[in-house]
Amino acid sequence: MWAAVHFSCVGGYRVLQKSSHLSDLEQQYINYLFSVLLLAFAAHPTGDLFGALEFPFLLSYKFHSGCCASALLGFLLLLAMIKLKSSLPSEHYGPWVFIAKVLAACLSPFVFEIVVNMPTMVCLLLSNCGEALLVYSEHSGPER
DSSP states (O other): OOOHHHHHHHHHHHHHHHOOSSSSHHHHHHHHHHHHHHHHHHHHTHHHHHHHGGGGGTTOOOHHHHHHHHHHHHHHHHHHEEEEEEEHHHHHHHHHHHHHHHHHHHHHHHHSOOOOOHHHHHHHHHHHHHHHHHHHHHHSOOOO
């Protein structure tokens, strides 16, 4: 279900995307805002919104410091990606991002404890195929 919604949203975004006067950073902030709102409204009917209050480590300082570190590192990664996008030509930027995401997916089992099963492998394969299609569509698409 989530995959179908994600594919339709990404497809609609790619089809309806127009040149904008917003900077890359402003576009990312708008994307994050709409993602949070969409996920909050989608989490309510499934019970996940209030189920999060029952998380056993919700009051742990390790959990909060992990969340803050993740947010800080995510923000710094966003700034690095915007800087990289502005300094590289688009035909070089896409493949570098693709390689970074594939490397992250390949190295994550060494950092995180995961269960390797068929759904996990299908998810990783589809994710990498989607990224490759995104790079291909941006490379072979019309000039903006």
